[in-house]
Amino acid sequence: GAVVSQHPSRVICKSGTSVKIECRSLDFQATTMFWYRQFPKQSLMLMATSNEGSKATYEQGVEKDKFLINHASLTLSTLTVTSAHPEDSSFYICSAREATDRVTLSAFFGQGTRLTVV
Amino acid sequence: GENVEQHPSTLSVQEGDSAVIKCTYSDSASNYFPWYKQELGKRPQLIIDIRSNVGEKKDQRIAVTLNKTAKHFSLHITETQPEDSAVYFCAATLGTYKYIFGTGTRLKVLA
Numbered sequence: 363g364a365v366v367s368q369h370p371s372r373v374i375c376k377s378g379t380s381v382k383i384e385c386r387s388l389d390f391q392a393t394t395m396f397w398y399r400q401f402p403k404q405s406l407m408l409m410a411t412s413n414e415g416s417k418a419t420y421e422q423g424v425e426k427d428k429f430l431i432n433h434a435s436l437t438l439s440t441l442t443v444t445s446a447h448p449e450d451s452s453f454y455i456c457s458a459r460e461a462t463d464r465v466t467l468s469a470f471f472g473q474g475t476r477l478t479v480v
Numbered sequence: 481g482e483n484v485e486q487h488p489s490t491l492s493v494q495e496g497d498s499a500v501i502k503c504t505y506s507d508s509a510s511n512y513f514p515w516y517k518q519e520l521g522k523r524p525q526l527i528i529d530i531r532s533n534v535g536e537k538k539d540q541r542i543a544v545t546l547n548k549t550a551k552h553f554s555l556h557i558t559e560t561q562p563e564d565s566a567v568y569f570c571a572a573t574l575g576t577y578k579y580i581f582g583t584g585t586r587l588k589v590l591a
Binding site for chain 1: 514516521522523524525526529569578579580581582583584586
């Protein structure tokens with residue numbers, strides 16, 4: 363399957379600071395990338411859909427000013443958690459679909475980022 | 481809104497037995513149904529998928545069935561092995577390719 367790389371895998375930051383997470387498709391071009399948040403022993407909660415060259419579409423209840431998404435190219439999307447607080451501590455994971463893939467609709471996940479805000 | 485229900489939340493089976501996980505989706509426009517396996521601390525891995533124009537698909541010990549009328553789809557794992565222990569997520573996608581995930585099933589295969 364296609365390879366999606368997410369960086370960093372772990373980050374600890376102080377409350378009030380911002381953290382940027384990168385999601386890259388390594389061997390394919392991704393028109394659309396998705397950002398999820400996963401709490402311990404829970405499902406993947408879709409936060410936003412990131413479209414290359416346009417504004418991200420946020421799910422209900424997700425603060426767009428809090429979670430800034432930039433999809434500047436067909437291989438890179440970034441999620442910035444601004445003014446992080448301890449309640450933002452979570453596992454954040456991205457997924458991407460190949461731009462030319464109109465058949466399988468498969469999406470592939472990055473390895474996730476465990477964010478701890480202290 | 482879109483919703484995917486998944487049952488059971490936990491499932492324990494003896495090694496060699498079969499495991500079945502069921503999902504129900506709400507949006508009849510959904511047209512693609514993948515299943516992911518997630519081991520602790522790792523990314524979800526696609527294990528099998530099915531499109532809305534197919535009723536069943538099999539890949540070795542894993543099979544998925546789809547009932548469009550009832551809006552149900554199920555994952556079947558036969559001859560379970562300890563390495564099958566993980567959390568399994570179903571998902572349903574709409575034309576926008578947005579995935580809506582089920583709540584997950586923690587499968588334990590007892591040796």
